[in-house]
Amino acid sequence: MGNDLQKVLLTEDEILARIQEMATDIWRDYKGKDLLLVGVLKGAILVMADLMRALPGTAPMDWMAISSYGSGTKSSGVVRIIKDLDTDITGRHVLIVEDIIDSGLTLSWIRSNLESRSPASVEICTLLRKPEVAKVEIDVRYVGFDIPNEFVVGYGLDYAEKYRNLRVVGTLNPSVYS
Ligand code: PRP
Numbered sequence: 001m002g003n004d005l006q007k008v009l010l011t012e013d014e015i016l017a018r019i020q021e022m023a024t025d026i027w028r029d030y031k032g033k034d035l036l037l038v039g040v041l042k043g044a045i046l047v048m049a050d051l052m053r054a055l056p057g058t059a060p061m062d063w064m065a066i067s068s069y070g071s072g073t074k075s076s077g078v079v080r081i082i083k084d085l086d087t088d089i090t091g092r093h094v095l096i097v098e099d100i101i102d103s104g105l106t107l108s109w110i111r112s113n114l115e116s117r118s119p120a121s122v123e124i125c126t127l128l129r130k131p132e133v134a135k136v137e138i139d140v141r142y143v144g145f146d147i148p149n150e151f152v153v154g155y156g157l158d159y160a161e162k163y164r165n166l167r168v169v170g171t172l173n174p175s176v177y178s
Pocket of ligand 1: 040041042043044098099100101102103104105106107157158
């Protein structure tokens with residue numbers, strides 16, 4: 001599987017070290033608050049697993065699954081909820097955990113949706129962000145890495161549902177697509 005990679009952008013050590021830093025910041029910022037981690041399936045599973053284990057204490061998690069309407073591309077910004085939260089977030093401090101923000105349209109929609117449920121706060125934590133392709137301004141409190149506009153896989157990110165289990169983040173050889 002590693003042979004399908006063209007280039008490694010982030011090693012496992014780099015990813016885990018940055019997640020540890022973010023977990024420390026999050027724990028400090030949410031001290032004494034009712035924090036709920038909300039993951040967005042499926043890409044965020046590995047970030048969530050490592051982030052919550054890097055926290056110095058315990059915090060509950062919940063999950064949403066969404067799908068984009070219309071063109072079928074993930075960045076249409078019009079979103080349908082496939083699986084909603086199990087939890088009532090009224091009065092709670094919600095931290096959305098994501099693997100990547102490309103256009104920002106998905107997160108922008110999810111944030112407004114969650115904000116409409118009267119939580120105490122909604123913030124965002126993402127491992128990766130592509131500033132060059134942002135279509136909407138979105139305030140992201142915790143960003144692991146800003147990366148260039150390249151198609152990346154690994155650490156939860158897929159190409160046709162493959163490569164999510166890679167421990168690194170990297171780009172694919174063009175031969176994989178042909
Ligand atoms: C990815 C990622 C975000 C979204 C970001 O999910 O997890 O949810 O795309 O794109 P945007 O900023 O352009 O809106 P994807 O649709 O690939 O689903 P997956 O997590 O199941 O792989």
